[in-house]
Amino acid sequence: MLDLKAHFSRFLMCEQGRLHFAAHSHHPWPDVTRNAQLEAWDTAARLIDDKWDYVLGPLLDEVRRHVAGHLNLPDPATLVFAPNTHELLNRLLSCFPAGRRVRIVASDGEFHSFSRQIARLAEDGLVDPVVVAVEPFETFPDRLAEAARARADLVFVSQVFFNSGFAWEDFAALAAAAGEAMVVIDGYHGFLARPTDLSGVAGRCFYLAGGYKYAMSGEGVCFLHCPPGWAPRPRDTGWFAAFGALTASGDGRVAYPADGWRFMGATFDPTGLFRMRAAMRWLADQGLDAARIHAHARALGDRFLAALPLAGLTTERLLVDPSRHAIGNFLTFDLDGAAALYRRLHDAGILTDVRGRRLRFGFGLYQTAGDVDALIARMATLSA
Structure with missing residues (x-):
């Protein structure tokens, strides 16, 4: 051991x-992340305004490669980072057309950042939630797939449920059942807690997670895998999304990058990226x-x-x-x-x-x- x-x-x-x-709640950070925290400060002092060329260049690129490797993603460029998963969730929700209810299939075991937001949107008639009970566990995947077949716009479900620990990973079957619906896997309790291979669904499913738990990187560093071609123009968009290789719309509309950068927001504290890089390097050094x-x-x-x-x-x-x-x-x-x-x-x-x-x-x-x-x-x- x-x-x-x-x-x-x-x-x-x-x-x-x-x-x-309580590793599932707040995982302690390895000692190497303390030096990374100081490195973030020193980098800001050394580069000042020019630090963003480094943060959004070599630093982000390395963290993307580490995360993509742990998830067996074919292209690290599909990953985008944000301070929290709620910010990324709202960008995903902003991808749906205005003026009609969004039919959302989810479980009754989703974390509060999702369930509270959806409940509030439902109060105003903006979404139509369909809730699938996680228990009994034996039949959950089949019941979720059945609900997804019934005209869903968005299927949102945890890989490991925060209030039970139950895990399921037949993402391909869910994606097939969901038809043209957006499929989002909340992997916060799964990333670096269970082996996760997204290679078979990398072109179909979004995957959402972050550093607070088993990635041992603390707050402020969450990520989203964005399958190519899905949700190309989120309405909730920040000025950082204009930094990528933009795909011109040809009709004067706001242009977006084609990769994960299309979900970028605005200025953020990059310290978490320094910590995550240190934690990922440490895992690699330990062969973990x-x-x-x-x-x-x-x-x-x-x-x-x-x-x-x-x-x-x-x-x-x-x-x-x-x-x-x-x-x-x-x-x-x-x-x-x-x-x-x-x-x-x-x-x-x-x-x-x-x-x-x-x-x-x-x-x-x-x-x-x-x-x-x-x-x-x-x-x-x-x-x-």
Whole structure:
């Protein structure tokens, strides 16, 4: 089993005795990202206005190549970056014609940045949402595909669901069922948590993710893979989109690049790109990819499950059984006293995450088998 704790020393040493098991919520950053943060400052001081030639040139190009490699994308130029996924979501929504409702098929397990926005648009009659229940998990892919066949304009669905950990990856079948609809995969809990091969759907599906979780790059650095030819003229467009190789419309309309650059916004803080490049280089130096990361997280999760029951937590309350279903890098328990148990764990120096009835334990590269043993021992004292 991997032991990479020394590479996360600055995060792990800040509070002695803290057991962080919320990798799915806020993943600690490797130490190399601190130097990258300083490099961003020094680059701004050295280049001032000229820094954008570097940021939007060599820096962005390298980060694109790293991300494309981890997703097996054939062309890094299909990737565009933004400070958050909500900004990219709104650009995607702006691609649909004005004056008619957009029929949106999504699950009931989408993250708030999507579900809240769609609910608000529905209040004004701008969208017509069709919600597919994620549970029962066994039939979800078929039920989602069936809903997508019924005149959808946009199909938006998570690769790994944030409130359960359930994962599915038959993107090609969904794309085939969706017909001419735009298909967007929210991969935030999947990118660098599970092996992801987009090569077969790179020309058909959008893929949305970012650096806050398993990419270990922190806030402010999210990305969108944009399949060529789909949604060529987003209405929500910033001045940075004018920097690419523009395709003239011939009728006096605003011109757009043909690659992912068509979804660019405006001025942003590039520090996250420096951190992501450092994290990606570190992964490469360690010989780490999503498959090894996922295997490590699953081994830690299995070690934890083998020790249950603890502090009233039992395997019977496990929402997604990893022996039956594909999951992300966290375990979710459904129980009446989830919030109370979360507080007990927090008071004992164990950081987890709670969403209503669901208590989540996340596993990542910064943890070892010894950390899981320490978690088990500390929870055992709560059981007494």
